[in-house]
Amino acid sequence: MAPPRVALCALCVLRVALATVYFQEEFLDGERWRNRWVQSTNDSGFGHFRLSSGKFYGHKEKDKGLQTTQNSRFYAISARFRPFSNKGRTLVLQYTVKHEQKMDCGGGYIKVFPSHLDQKQLNRNSQYYIMFGPDICGFDVTKVHVILHFKNQYHSNKKTIRCKVDGFTHLYTLVLRPDLSYEVRIDGQVAESGDIEYDWNLESLKSAAKKTQTEPQRWEQDWDKQFLDAGPSAPSDWNSKLDGDLQAPLLQKPPYQDGLKAKGINNDVWLHHKLKNTNYLTEYDLSEFENIGAIGLELWQVRSGTIFDNFLITDDEEYAEKFGKATWGETKGPEKEMDDVQAKEEVKLARELEEAELPLARQGQFRGFHRRGEL
Incomplete structure (x- = not known):
């Protein structure tokens, strides 16, 4: 019999092996990402993306992601995958986002779409199933959106979930379970959790549907x-x-x-x-989607520079946690170290410039003194 620790490790490996990964994107193959991601041509004014790890990073290649490049623009881009239904299964959405430009007003969220999405025509009116991630505009709006499409309407989580507002990379995770429980995690820590029926104000719809029964x-x-x-x-x-x-x-x-x-x-x-009634809410109505088939970015940014990376859609929370640690978890420390080094170099350079300009300023004052004396 294997020792308990070995048996436990084997069980963990088996569990991860059984995870279903519907979509995973790390942008590790250079410009080939353009073969997988489709830029919308619905509006000629849409902003463009480039692959970049930014001005500071934890790993130059691993931290490369889709970066917005133009100020005051709408953006619309998406990637398709084999359609699936999450009926009776947990659904986990996860990705990293870095507002390197210190976002003043704009979105950093993702959207999950049905398989019939016309990628070339993606725009703000395109139907989506789930919208998830940070949205920032001044000091008033610093929230994490969690919007679900249900009964031909969009329903927002009624709780206020605060997002990160600094310039570093952060990991955002949404977990929707068949028992109607959910979790929003930021950097691997639970930022909010609860029940989908109540936290999306869907009990009012349930009561209304109940009244229609005989x-x-x-x-x-x-x-x-x-x-x-x-x-x-x-x-x-x-x-x-x-x-x-x-x-x-x-x-x-x-x-x-x-x-x-x-x-x-x-x-x-x-x-x-x-009595049965098709209008009555069932638990599977609230967190299940029949033909999930695309993920995308459809958002507005006043100041560009945001980097999106490490996209993941799976049915296994443990796999998502391991993936997060292997990506964001490995580079978050070095990223801050590089930023600290750059900040110190900038301070040093500013002091050197100030010291270099000071003698010139004094000479100007001295010459002015003599001129004033001559007058």
Whole structure:
């Protein structure tokens, strides 16, 4: 028998191996990214992207991502993958974003689209399933958007989730689970969590849909707990005048769920059943999407320079965590170190310039003194 630690490691490797990765992009093959990402031509004024690791970075190649290049522009670009449904499965969206220009007003979020997206015509009106990520505009707007498309409407998370506003790379993760729980993580730490039904104000829709259902007939007995057993027919020697009416026994109702039939019992004997209505919200309506097929950036930026990298769509939270550590986790430290070095060099250069200009300034003052004396 393998030691416990070895067995645990083997289990972790097996779990990661079983993860389904629907999309993963690290931009490690240079300009070949242009074969996978499609720039929208819906508007000739859309801004353009380039591949860059920025002015400071943790690793020059690993930190290369899509960078916005033009100020005061809308941007629209997307990548397609094999369509899938997340029905009954966890959905994890993850990516890194770096506002190197110290964002003053603009978006840093991603969008997930249905497979029928026309990539060449991608624009602000294109239908999406999920919008997730930071949005900054001055001091008033510094939030993480989590918007879900449901019943032909977009619904925002009612909680205020603050985003990072510095110039470093940050890891953003959204987890949507089949049990309707969710998590928003920033740099691997849970920034917000809860229940999709309540945190997206969907309970009001549920109440409205509930009212459209037909009220069940009121029975004198509690048929939710009991049912009538069909039982055998009356014996041949049964005399209703002498023996009274034949009474079928009342039995406790066994556990019953939609789509399941109690063993040995005919459905016809159920006197009270759960009414079905297609307008009623089911738990899978809230966090499931049938044909996810594209991911993209569709946003506005006043000042360009943002870098998007390390995109991931998977069904496994553990895989996402490992991927985050292997990418952002490896370069976040060196990135800050490089920024510190550059900041110190800038301070040193500013002092040298100031010292070089000071004698000239003094000479000017001295010459002015003599001129004033001559006057």
